Amino acid sequence: MGLNPGSNPEFAPADVVRRQYLASAAGDLEALRATLAPDVEWTEMAGFPLAGTYRTPEGVTANIMEKLAVEWEGWAAHDDTYVVEGENVVVLARYTARHRMTGKPLAVRVAHHFVVRGGLIVRFEQFVDTALVRDAAT
Template identity: 40%
Template sequence: MTTNLDIIRATYEGTSEENGKHLLAVLAPDATWTEAAGFPYAGTYVGAEQIVAGVLQRLGTEWEGYSAKAHTYLADGDRVAAFGVYSGTYRKTGKAMTATFAHLYHLQNGKIIRMEQYVDSHLVQQAMQP
């Protein structure tokens, strides 16, 4: 049986392409995805189309070598937290960054219905400044 923890791990532990495919496969149709205030893509996105266009495509095109590497997971019923480090180089400035993150997922019937991001956005913003 696949657990909620297994579902979330599968969105971090492969290649970027594999992680993206796994994520899209487990998003509920009306999933909400909240990027933290201060993060360049701050706001709440609803559904896969908004999440891909507003966050994932931008990360893939605006950053070189962008990655989110989780190192710790905590599961509590229908909630799973992933803790890790973002890294990448902002293409427009050529500046690299690493920033810690926490993602809190809420799942229902094997699907992600909500994700909230917590991040040291100051480090990300520094990389984006000329």
């Protein structure tokens, strides 16, 4: 009997998103990639240092998570509040880190919009005050 993602709580959209945050916090890029669809579209907001849309799980981790780890010490996304409607999951969160070159701390509120289908994240869009991120990096 095959798994039906709709009937298995481990595939519930909020649970998939939560696994992504936990994998990110642990630095487990393999586990993070396992939450992403092969054709994922991951968009970092215009004005953010890594702005753009990235595709494929490997593209996301190589161009976002690995680069953040180089530029920022202790980069973390703290997932505070989840708002779920069907396949849409909006997370109100915070980023905290210290920029490696400037030594300045970062503490900024963010919103993340995920679309989860078939137990995988198919789309992500970030909303953040990019000026606060830029200020910490300069």
